[in-house]
Amino acid sequence: MKRKMISAWGYFFAVTMIALTTISAHAGDSLPMVKPEKVGFSSERLKRVDRYLQNLVDQEQRAGFVYLVARKGKIAHFNAVGWADIEQKRPMTRETIFAIWSMSKPITAATLLTYYEEGHFDLQDTLSKHIPAFHHPKVLKSRSENGELVVEDAEREIEVWNLFNHTSGFSYSFWGDELAPIYNEANLWQQDNLEGFTDTLATLPLLFHPGTSFKYSVGIDVLGRLAEMFSGKPLDETMRERVWQPLGMKDTNFYVPEGKAHRFAQMYKTPDSGSGLELAYDEPGAPNEKPILFSGGGGLFSTVGDYWRFAQMLLNKGQLDDQRVLGRKTVELMTANALPDSLRPIMGGGRWHRGFGWGLSLAVLTDHPANQILGSPGEYRWDGGSNVYFWNDPQEELIGILMFQHEPWEGSIYRQYKTLVYQALVD
DSSP states (O other): OBOOOOOHHHHHHHHHHHHHHHHHHHHHSOOOBOOGGGGTBOHHHHHHHHHHHHHHHHTTSOSEEEEEEEETTEEEEEEEEEEEETTTTEEOOTTOBEEOGGGGHHHHHHHHHHHHTTTSOOTTSBHHHHSGGGSSOEEEEEEOTTSOEEEEEOSSOOBHHHHHTTOSSOOOGGGOSTTHHHHHHTTGGGSSSHHHHHHHHTTSOBSSOTTSOOOOOTHHHHHHHHHHHHHTSOHHHHHIIIIIHHHTOTTOBSSOOGGGGGGBOOOEEOOTTSSSOEESSSSOSOOOSOOSSOOTTTOOEEOHHHHHHHHHHHHTTSEETTEEOSOHHHHHHHTSOOOOGGGOSOOSSGGGGTTEEEOSSSEEESOHHHHOSSOOTTOEEEEETTTEEEEEETTTTEEEEEEOOEESOOSHHHHHHHHHHHHTBOO
16 A cells, blocks of 8 residues: 655644643653753754654655653653554654564563573573473484485584574574575464474474574574473563563553554555555554464564663663662673674674674674764664664663664664764763
C-alpha cells in the first residue's frame, strides 16, 4: 500500500497532538525531566536533533521517531515526531510502543545474571551441565553429494559465557550461512516453547568450534531458557519479577495487550519505486496475544521511557532509585570487552561496528578513533533490526535512545543522531 500524502491541516493537527500528549505524559509520569542546561546540554543545539529527524519525516523517508537524551540521571530531551501509523493518522508520542527486536537481548542477559549472582551457575560452566542435550556438540564440515550433513566433534563444549558473547558456534538463519537451511528445516521458531526450541537446537551442528569465532546468534535465546530453568517459571514471568517490575517498565512485554494496541508503531519500508513509504507487512498491527515461545533474543515490545529505565539502571551500576537489580561488579563485567583481538571487529552491520568488542550481550567501544564518530571509549550499546538503538556513555554519564520502525536495518540515521546529541554537549 503506497503511502498517502497528508494534508497541511492534518499535519498541523498531528503535531499539535504530539505536543499535547508530551505535556500530558510529563505531567503524569515519574521521569526526571530537567532543562538541558542543568546537565550540560545546549537547548539551542539540541534543536538540531529535532530538525534532522523532522526533515526525514517531511521528506517521507521515515514515518516517525521517538528519542531521548539523558545525562547524570536526568532526562534533558524527550521528544516524538512524525507518525506511528500513517494510514490511521496516529502521531508518534512518548508512550508509543515499539517492537524492539534484538534490544531484547540485554534485558534477557540482565535477567539471567540475577541468577548468576545467586550462585545458580558459573560463566565457565558447560552448557550441558544445565541442559544435557548439548553434551558433545558437533561442528558442520560440509554436506555430502546426497545432502547429508558431514560433521566433526567440537574441540570443546559450549560454555555459558559463549552464549552471552556470541562465540558459541550458533547462528541465525537470516545470515544466509551454511546453518541457515538447517535451522529452517528444523523449524526452530515453530517449537511450542523455549524448552522445545533448545532441545531442537541441540540436535543441530555448530558453525564453528566454540570460542574460535564471533557470530551474532540465537545464543541469547538459550540464555532465556536457562533463566526459565533457574526460576521454574516462563521467561515473561521471570523477566517481570527480576527486571520489569523493579524498574517500573510498565509497557514492556512479549506482546501488546489489546488495551495498548492504539499506541503501537507500525513497521514501514521504502517501496521499490524509491519514494514515499508503505507498510512492511500485509497485515499490520501488534500481536495482542501472549506467544507460546518467548524469544529473549528478539521478542520484546517496549517504549523509549521503559528502556531508559533499564539503561539508567546499567549506567548506575545495577540500581535505579531504591531498586537494585544487579551488583556493581556484575555490571562492570557485563559492559567490559571479552573478545580477543583475533575475533574482532565484530560482524553484523559491517562498518557501523568498527572499534567495538563485546561484553555480556553488549557491544563495547574499545577503539574510539576506529569507529569514526563522536563518543567515548568504554561506551556500550546495542540495537534491534526494527531500527531501535541505545547507548550508554559512562565517561559522560550519558544515555541516548532512538526508536523508529523501518525495514531493513541500517545504521546511518543512528550515527547521525548520535553525532547531533554529542555536538549539543557543551559542559
